[in-house]
Amino acid sequence: MAAAATAAVTIGPTAALVAEEGPSGEAAPAAAPPPQAPAASAGPRLSRLPLARVKALVKADPDVTLAGQEAIFILARAAELFVETIARDAYFCAQQGKRKTLQRKDLDNAIEAVDEFAFLEGTLD
Amino acid sequence: MAERPEDLNLPNAVITRIIKEALPDGVNISKEARSAISRAASVFVLYATSCANNFAMKGKRKTLNAGDVLSAMEEMEFQRFISPLKEALDAYRREQKGKKEASEQKKKDKDKRTDSEEQDKSREDDNDEDDERMEEEEQNEEEEVDN
Numbered sequence: 001m002a003a004a005a006t007a008a009v010t011i012g013p014t015a016a017l018v019a020e021e022g023p024s025g026e027a028a029p030a031a032a033p034p035p036q037a038p039a040a041s042a043g044p045r046l047s048r049l050p051l052a053r054v055k056a057l058v059k060a061d062p063d064v065t066l067a068g069q070e071a072i073f074i075l076a077r078a079a080e081l082f083v084e085t086i087a088r089d090a091y092f093c094a095q096q097g098k099r100k101t102l103q104r105k106d107l108d109n110a111i112e113a114v115d116e117f118a119f120l121e122g123t124l125d
Numbered sequence: 126m127a128e129r130p131e132d133l134n135l136p137n138a139v140i141t142r143i144i145k146e147a148l149p150d151g152v153n154i155s156k157e158a159r160s161a162i163s164r165a166a167s168v169f170v171l172y173a174t175s176c177a178n179n180f181a182m183k184g185k186r187k188t189l190n191a192g193d194v195l196s197a198m199e200e201m202e203f204q205r206f207i208s209p210l211k212e213a214l215d216a217y218r219r220e221q222k223g224k225k226e227a228s229e230q231k232k233k234d235k236d237k238r239t240d241s242e243e244q245d246k247s248r249e250d251d252n253d254e255d256d257e258r259m260e261e262e263e264q265n266e267e268e269e270v271d272n
Contacts, residue, residue, distance in 0.1 A: 048142070054135075070190060073191075073217050074191050080143055083162060091148050102154040
């Protein structure tokens with residue numbers, strides 16, 4: 001248990017540091033496999049999206065004064081769930097067209113079809 | 126610095142991996158679709174932030190907290206996210222607690238080690254500096270977003 005926790009300490013902050021430093025956040029998340037998984041009892045994966053990038057998005061809102069670290073984390077995780085959801089809904093459209101490659105139009109169809117995605121209309125162009 | 130908020134993208138590699146894992150094997154995604162999903166994710170975060178902020182303001186608070194984000198999910202009709210998000214939050218809190226305890230333990234161990242090493246080696250460790258720097262960075266991480 002201690003070993004796993006130590007591993008989390010070493011990898012966690014380092015990954016965060018790398019993400020903070022450069023826009024090429026591709027190396028950092030890829031290099032940080034979920035070490036937290038074995039620690040918890042088959043617990044959910046903690047977010048793969050770099051919190052620094054999410055924080056930057058939150059900061060972009062002029063009305064936001066402060067945001068706690070937990071809020072940033074939950075937003076990151078929610079964004080992940082959102083990506084999974086919209087990818088699956090778009091795939092459903094691709095299947096209708098008997099295709100195995102998701103295309104932009106599948107996404108547009110999903111946005112039109114699913115009520116929850118209404119907020120995206122007009123934002124992706 | 127003159128970027129529009131929607132241009133702040135999340136890393137492509139991570140987005141691609143999330144998409145691939147959500148879909149069955151053998152399914153591909155075009156570059157345009159991937160890029161559109163990435164953009165959609167950014168818009169989602171912005172919209173959720175705005176919603177969450179409304180809840181914070183209603184509660185006369187200046188700091189967005191996890192509860193505000195959960196309320197925002199409900200408002201945005203993403204109730205199905207709420208349960209997995211709560212689980213993730215619990216795991217995150219446990220991990221944060223574990224991190225804190227582990228780093229405190231590390232410090233104790235380091236102190237023990239340094240005491241015994243003092244007699245042998247000279248003090249040319251730059252490990253200490255690294256640790257201090259790391260701890261400082263950790264403290265920075267806990268700083269809240271400030272506008």
